[in-house]
Amino acid sequence: MSYEPKPEHKFTFGLWTVGNIGRDPFGEPTRSAMSPVQLVHLLAEVGAWGVNFHDNDLIPIDATASEREQILKDFKQALADTGLVVPMATTNLFTDPAFKDGAFTSNDPAVRAYALQKTMRAIDLGVSVGAKIYVFWGGREGTETDSSKSPLDAIKRYRDAINFLCGYVKDQGYDLKFAMEPKPNEPRSHIFLPTVGDALSFIATLDDPDMVGVNPEVAHEHMAGLNFLHGVAMAWTSGKLFHIDLNDQLFGRYDQDFRFGSMMPKQAFYLVRLLEDNGYEGSRHFDAHAFRSSDYEDVKAFARGCMRTYLILKEKAAQFNADEEVQSLLAEIHADDGSFSYLNSGYSKSAADQLSAVTFDRVALGNRSLPYERLDQLTIDILLGVR
Ligand code: GLT
Ligand code: MN
Ligand code: MN
Numbered sequence: 029m030s031y032e033p034k035p036e037h038k039f040t041f042g043l044w045t046v047g048n049i050g051r052d053p054f055g056e057p058t059r060s061a062m063s064p065v066q067l068v069h070l071l072a073e074v075g076a077w078g079v080n081f082h083d084n085d086l087i088p089i090d091a092t093a094s095e096r097e098q099i100l101k102d103f104k105q106a107l108a109d110t111g112l113v114v115p116m117a118t119t120n121l122f123t124d125p126a127f128k129d130g131a132f133t134s135n136d137p138a139v140r141a142y143a144l145q146k147t148m149r150a151i152d153l154g155v156s157v158g159a160k161i162y163v164f165w166g167g168r169e170g171t172e173t174d175s176s177k178s179p180l181d182a183i184k185r186y187r188d189a190i191n192f193l194c195g196y197v198k199d200q201g202y203d204l205k206f207a208m209e210p211k212p213n214e215p216r217s218h219i220f221l222p223t224v225g226d227a228l229s230f231i232a233t234l235d236d237p238d239m240v241g242v243n244p245e246v247a248h249e250h251m252a253g254l255n256f257l258h259g260v261a262m263a264w265t266s267g268k269l270f271h272i273d274l275n276d277q278l279f280g281r282y283d284q285d286f287r288f289g290s291m292m293p294k295q296a297f298y299l300v301r302l303l304e305d306n307g308y309e310g311s312r313h314f315d316a317h318a319f320r321s322s323d324y325e326d327v328k329a330f331a332r333g334c335m336r337t338y339l340i341l342k343e344k345a346a347q348f349n350a351d352e353e354v355q356s357l358l359a360e361i362h363a364d365d366g367s368f369s370y371l372n373s374g375y376s377k378s379a380a381d382q383l384s385a386v387t388f389d390r391v392a393l394g395n396r397s398l399p400y401e402r403l404d405q406l407t408i409d410i411l412l413g414v415r
Contacts, residue, residue: 031339033075039335040078040115040313043067043085045285046331048317058320059327064099065106070324072110074331078311079112080159082120083150089124104157115311116207116271117154118163119147122215132189133169133182133220144189148196155202161271161311162197163243164190165209170216182220183230191235198236207243207270212252214283223252224259228266241270245315246299247277247285250292257298264306272303274334275316285316287330289337297411300338301345312338348410357403 033039047067050058062070064086071079086103087096107114121131121143129135131143151162169186171177190206197204208231212222221227227242234240242263249256263269276291277284289296303312318330348354370379409415 029339029343031336031343033077033335033339035077037077037335037339038115038309038311039076039338040080040311041071041076041331041334042313042315043079043081045315045317046070046327047085050318050320050322052320055320059322059324062324065102068103068106068110068112070328071331072112074328075335076331077113078115079107080114080116080118080163080311080313081154082118083146083153084120084123087153089120100153100156107157114154114157114159116161116163116313117150117157117159118165119143119150121146122165122167127168129176130166130169130182130216132166133177133185135177140185140189144192147189147193151193151197151202151204152200155200155204160204161207161243162204163207163209163271165211165243166220167211167215169221170213170219172217174218179220186220187230187233190240194234194236194239197239205270206240208240209243209245209248209273211245211248211283214251223254224249224263228262228268231268241268243271243273244269245273245275246288246296247275247283247315248273250277250279251281251283253279256295257302260299260302264302264308269308269310271310271313272308273313273315274299274338275314287316287318287337288314288334289341290333293337293341294407294411296337297341297344297407300341301348304342304345305349344410347415348407351406351410351415354403354406354410357399357406361398361400361403 043064047062047064048059049061064081068079087099091099106112121127126139126142127134129139132140134140134143154162166186169182190208194206208221208227210221210223210227211219213219221230224242224244231237231240231242244256244259244263246256249259260269260272274288275284276286276288276296278291284291314331314334316330316334318327322330370382373379406415
């Protein structure tokens with residue numbers, strides 16, 4: 029099989045991902061900045077389908093009206109020349125010092141108002157180039173000291189802001205949905221909406237919950253020591269998996285944003301299998317960046333690697349699903365003789381009566397053999413390519 033990316037795979041990257049210049053808290057950039065137009069061409073060269081951006085990845089925060097117009101014109105030309113699409117856009121509400129204590133959750137009402145206005149403008153910008161998903165990553169929405177801000181106030185402000193912006197989108201008649209992106213910490217010590225579960229419960233409290241879903245990121249759940257697959261499954265089963273940020277991350281580390289599947293390929297395999305087996309139709313967005321030691325040739329290798337690994341794992345998932353030994357083990361594990369099918373349609377008085385009358389052989393239940401070691405080794409054999 030060829031692992032060449034195709035448009036139907038919906039592989040996307042942010043301008044900020046391949047455009048990452050290798051700055052970190054301890055060191056200066058290791059790569060010179062590329063323009064958005066150059067980055068669009070780089071992404072086209074490696075075979076990506078789409079490009080996403082923050083308002084200020086494209087248009088500097090202090091650009092004049094005429095600079096803005098020229099940049100936008102050049103960017104649209106680059107999209108037309110390459111055929112790249114813009115499925116998602118977002119707002120930078122974290123770089124500028126104005127947002128040092130948060131944007132929507134800042135204690136300062138003027139900062140909160142500025143954040144709303146900046147987001148309205150960034151929504152207009154995203155929609156003007158075709159974005160259908162709008163991401164909210166609240167990197168600065170948090171605290172270092174909980175003396176400074178009541179989390180109850182902050183969550184209310186967050187809710188008010190998202191409600192306001194949903195109203196704006198509807199009023200403008202835009203075909204746009206929101207996706208909340210959780211993260212537990214970094215850059216703040218404590219970020220509001222730290223996990224997928226928090227974001228899902230927040231969404232349920234909004235005025236129009238149908239407009240809002242989640243954008244889970246591998247690295248962010250791993251930072252919290254959580255099972256990303258389970259978080260994604262929760263979002264999926266709630267009808268809320270509007271977008272996904274793919275990368276890799278070891279547990280218990282700073283935000284690493286590694287190439288997809290490069291650190292925990294087995295977890296990445298389960299994730300790809302879940303997405304592919306269940307017909308996930310959104311973007312496969314790589315929110316990752318190349319090592320600080322890379323030059324732009326190596327950045328291309330990084331981007332190609334993200335997509336290649338995804339496609340290899342997709343093939344492995346198909347192999348797993350078709351493997352007779354795996355399937356016969358799974359059939360054995362999931363065996364069901366139908367004795368309890370009367371419980372499948374939920375509670376009824378008769379089901380409860382029938383259940384009450386059953387005598388269970390508890391010891392036999394506990395003695396049942398579960399060949400999960402065999403199954404797991406078959407999975408490893410498939411992943412390591414010896415099957
Ligand atoms: C930032 C963050 C990402 C978010 C981006 C969207 S910006 O790089 O680390 O996880 O998805 O705002
Ligand atoms: Mn990240
Ligand atoms: Mn992300």
